[in-house]
Amino acid sequence: MVKKLVLILGIILVATYANAQVLNMNDAQAAAKKENKLILIKFSGSDWCGPCILLKKTIFDSSEFQSFANKKLALINADFPRQKKNQLSKEQQEQNDKLAEKYNPQGDFPFLVLTDANGSILKTWNGYDKKHTVEDYIKEINSYIK
Incomplete structure (x- = not known):
């Protein structure tokens, strides 16, 4: 019974978190404008960057x-995994590279950028x-929220 409850709560938590994730800047800007939200871009190396992993967990x-x-x-998760098994689609890699060029040209990890709906830092x-x-x-x- 307890295991089932924990599993259900875990699924709900994952579903809730997944709903907050946005895959690209265009979608994030559209959602931010429509719902009066800010955009948070998270630059991380999910399978090699220890501080990135700690930031995610903590x-x-x-909740x-x-x-x-x-x-x-x-939310935009601009992830740059190194292990072959964790590689993102070519399209997602290109989107993350474009985000990095604009918002994280120094290549710092972890690096968080809060923007308004227009993408201004x-x-x-x-x-x-x-x-x-x-x-x-x-x-x-x-x-920063009005």
């Missing part, structure tokens, strides 16, 4: 951040700081 996978993101953000975060909590991120992002 911040982005938290508190996911709930906030569903209401206030259009409002705030950036570079790296992973253990002391930076979910509440800190939410408070900072909320300061």
Whole structure:
């Protein structure tokens, strides 16, 4: 019984998080304009960047951040995996490369970019700081929401 409940909760959590994800900037901008949201671009190396993995686990996978993101953000995960088994489609790689050219030309990982619906940069975060909590991120992002 408990295992079934945990499985159901896990599926709900994944479905909720998946709904917040947007695959490209055009979709993110359309959603942001339509729903009065900001855009958060997450540059990560999901299978090689230790700080990226920690940031995902401690911040982005938290139910508190996911709930906030569903209401206030259009999320783009610009991932740059290295392992062959984790490679993205050619189209997704090209989209991520274009995002990196514009928003992360220095190639930092992890790197977060908060933009308005038009793609203008409002705030950036570079790296992973253990002391930076979910509440800190939410408070900072909320300061840009009108």
